[in-house]
Amino acid sequence: MSEVIAKYRLFDRNGNFEKKAEGIALGLTIGSWTDLPHLEQEQLRKHKGRVVAIQETGRETAEGREADVTIAYPSSNFSADLPAILVTVFGKLSLDGVIRLMNLDFSNDLAKRFPGPRFGVKGIRELTGAYGRPLLMSIFKGVIGRDLSYLEKQLRAQLEGGIDIVKDDEILFENRLTPFEERLKLGQQVIAESGKKALYAVNLTGRTSELKEKARRGIELGATAYLFNVFAYGLDVLQELTEDRDIPVPIMAHPAVSGAFTSAPHHGFSTELMLGKLVRMAGADFTLFPSPYGSVALERNAALKTAEMALEENMYKPTFPVPSAGIHPGLVPVLYEDFGIDSIINAGGGVHGHPNGAAGGGRAFRQAIDAVITGRTLEEAAKQHEDLRVALEMWGTGK
Ligand SMILES: CCCC(=O)/C(O)=C/OP(=O)(O)O
Numbered sequence: 001m002s003e004v005i006a007k008y009r010l011f012d013r014n015g016n017f018e019k020k021a022e023g024i025a026l027g028l029t030i031g032s033w034t035d036l037p038h039l040e041q042e043q044l045r046k047h048k049g050r051v052v053a054i055q056e057t058g059r060e061t062a063e064g065r066e067a068d069v070t071i072a073y074p075s076s077n078f079s080a081d082l083p084a085i086l087v088t089v090f091g092k093l094s095l096d097g098v099i100r101l102m103n104l105d106f107s108n109d110l111a112k113r114f115p116g117p118r119f120g121v122k123g124i125r126e127l128t129g130a131y132g133r134p135l136l137m138s139i140f141k142g143v144i145g146r147d148l149s150y151l152e153k154q155l156r157a158q159l160e161g162g163i164d165i166v167k168d169d170e171i172l173f174e175n176r177l178t179p180f181e182e183r184l185k186l187g188q189q190v191i192a193e194s195g196k197k198a199l200y201a202v203n204l205t206g207r208t209s210e211l212k213e214k215a216r217r218g219i220e221l222g223a224t225a226y227l228f229n230v231f232a233y234g235l236d237v238l239q240e241l242t243e244d245r246d247i248p249v250p251i252m253a254h255p256a257v258s259g260a261f262t263s264a265p266h267h268g269f270s271t272e273l274m275l276g277k278l279v280r281m282a283g284a285d286f287t288l289f290p291s292p293y294g295s296v297a298l299e300r301n302a303a304l305k306t307a308e309m310a311l312e313e314n315m316y317k318p319t320f321p322v323p324s325a326g327i328h329p330g331l332v333p334v335l336y337e338d339f340g341i342d343s344i345i346n347a348g349g350g351v352h353g354h355p356n357g358a359a360g361g362g363r364a365f366r367q368a369i370d371a372v373i374t375g376r377t378l379e380e381a382a383k384q385h386e387d388l389r390v391a392l393e394m395w396g397t398g399k
């Protein structure tokens with residue numbers, strides 16, 4: 001049957017989960033059932049929500065007993081787009097207070113209506129020429145209020161350090177000193193001069209109605225990737241961009257704003273659903289999320305599940321997981337252990353804060369990555385690599 005299956009985490013002091021589940025299944029679909037005449041029941045049956053499972057977790061929380069409740073919603077009730085699906089399964093219900101949407105599963109006919117990443121892990125590796133290791137990405141930092149010459153200097157240093165991808169910070173918007181078109185042109189020119197296959201993910205910003213035109217203009221100017229603050233705009237806007245044949249470059253989903261609806265333990269959406277599964281369905285080639293041991297740490301299980309949903313074998317190309325925030329070379333072993341080879345090590349401060357500058361920071365990360373993929377400890381590698389030694393001295397190792 002064509003349907004979307006929602007898994008909620010409910011809380012109830014008296015454990016009335018059956019009543020609550022049936023109330024949701026009916027309330028978000030046909031409204032009432034038992035008091036309908038038989039004929040009407042038959043007419044409405046194909047639109048009725050269905051309680052699939054109720055599983056108490058055995059945990060007692062501040063909000064009462066906890067249960068996972070699974071409810072199926074027939075596709076005949078909504079159009080095949082994420083706004084309609086989210087409103088159907090968690091529209092008014094999200095305002096009910098203590099409830100969390102943990103996961104959504106889509107029947108194949110419905111899942112096929114979504115693009116998934118255009119490049120995926122394989123495509124990004126082809127674009128960057130980086131194989132057999134996690135990729136290294138760095139972030140422009142401190143660009144606001146600075147001019148293009150500052151940006152150029154930072155870019156050259158990051159490239160010298162051996163990064164595969166450089167990205168704008170998510171807070172860099174259209175501005176007089178480093179306008180979108182100018183920094184895009186400069187970035188691509190400097191990368192071309194370097195002879196490296198690095199990507200530059202420029203922040204695609206502005207009003208929703210301008211985004212496509214701006215992105216297409218960027219392609220004319222040589223754009224190789226876009227950063228996109230998807231949760232400030234909406235998943236459907238991301239999907240519009242990734243489905244546009246005139247925007248044939250990878251798009252990177254930034255998690256900015258998502259904490260507002262994923263962080264509360266008993267409310268909102270699970271992080272893995274939003275930053276793993278749904279951004280992938282909408283077409284993101286990369287998904288950034290807080291790492292479990294960085295400066296804005298995400299609970300470890302949620303971070304691992306996010307990466308798992310980004311990469312799991314299904315009809316979509318895999319989305320590169322990018323555990324981020326507060327990352328420094330000393331964390332490379334635990335990142336590699338937790339997220340594996342198909343992940344991206346992403347750092348701003350961990351690159352620019354290196355005593356030998358961004359070039360030294362990039363080199364330290366590459367030396368750390370080379371060490372972990374060849375089974376050496378960072379301490380062993382640091383004996384041959386000054387940049388790594390200095391980084392470990394500065395930031396230490398491990399969680
Ligand atoms: C989770 C996003 C991280 C981010 O946007 C960012 O700029 C991180 O910078 P650092 O923490 O590596 O300096």
Ligand SMILES: [Mg+2]
Pocket residue numbers: 139169170171
């Ligand atoms: Mg940032």
